[in-house]
Amino acid sequence: MKLFHYIFSIATLLTLTSCEKEIDFEYKDIPEQQVIEGLLTQEGVSVRLTKTVPTDEPFSDKTLTDAEVTLNDKTDGAVYHLSPDEKGVFTHYGLAGVTGHEYELTIIIGENIYTSSSRMLPPCEIESAEFNWIKMPYDDVAVLKIQFTEVGDKTTHYWVRVYRNGEPYEWQALESRNAVGGIVTAMMMTSRKDISAEDDDSVLKEGDVVDIEVFTISEVMADYLDSLNNGDYNGNRMFAGSYCLGYFLAAPISRTQLTYHPDQIPYAE
Numbered sequence: 001m002k003l004f005h006y007i008f009s010i011a012t013l014l015t016l017t018s019c020e021k022e023i024d025f026e027y028k029d030i031p032e033q034q035v036i037e038g039l040l041t042q043e044g045v046s047v048r049l050t051k052t053v054p055t056d057e058p059f060s061d062k063t064l065t066d067a068e069v070t071l072n073d074k075t076d077g078a079v080y081h082l083s084p085d086e087k088g089v090f091t092h093y094g095l096a097g098v099t100g101h102e103y104e105l106t107i108i109i110g111e112n113i114y115t116s117s118s119r120m121l122p123p124c125e126i127e128s129a130e131f132n133w134i135k136m137p138y139d140d141v142a143v144l145k146i147q148f149t150e151v152g153d154k155t156t157h158y159w160v161r162v163y164r165n166g167e168p169y170e171w172q173a174l175e176s177r178n179a180v181g182g183i184v185t186a187m188m189m190t191s192r193k194d195i196s197a198e199d200d201d202s203v204l205k206e207g208d209v210v211d212i213e214v215f216t217i218s219e220v221m222a223d224y225l226d227s228l229n230n231g232d233y234n235g236n237r238m239f240a241g242s243y244c245l246g247y248f249l250a251a252p253i254s255r256t257q258l259t260y261h262p263d264q265i266p267y268a269e
Helices: 003-016 219-229
Strands: 018-020 034-041 044-051 068-073 079-084 102-109 112-119 126-135 140-149 157-164 167-175 183-192 209-217 245-250 253-259
Touching: 034 102, 034 112, 044 068, 044 079, 044 102, 112 245, 126 209, 126 253, 140 157, 140 209, 157 183, 157 219, 167 183, 167 219, 209 219, 219 245
Parallel strands: 034 245
Antiparallel strands: 018 167, 034 044, 068 079, 068 102, 102 112, 126 140, 140 183, 157 167, 157 209, 209 253
């Protein structure tokens, strides 16, 4: 593939996807609002309860633990009561999500009740992940290319999350409509070669560990991520009952890991 076509492919993909440089969502709302961030995978469950912080006050990641949190497997009827761990995140030892099952998360805080449902879709499989340099007018840029298997024969949505040395780095939501031969491709422009010209949010350095996660998600969750990307810092409403911000997602997770060695990265052909 010629370099021009490679860059054109990246530009095309970026028009079909939603990208943000942060995975941790910065909810902005005054007055103070409840925030719920719930995730169930085949590896476990975590529910984090926080409050929004006015923009003129210092950021706080303090979690709330004075709540009743239950997860109902609506497919087999099992009900699980979640408890906060040492970090204040609600979880349940040994609980794993099952493909095809419908789950409902219920949270009671005082007189307020919040509920949200999500069905776990089949997992994808990460086929490859690699960096390639591309030449841009201002500098060479390392593009992260991730390929994974398409799930099903209908349009499916995916959430790709990337971490740098264990910290949130970048995320992307995309559809299977760009799949070729059953393979979905995600591309992310990351660090410039001249790292002195990069800011701390974008720079990758020799030896950085890059962790990649891919979730198969519902259209509702995809719309939520799209609303965040389009300027709605709070996203679409995902919970019924009392008003709150945040999301609940039951989704399988696929993982892979890279170590960043800029001297070993090839140029795109």
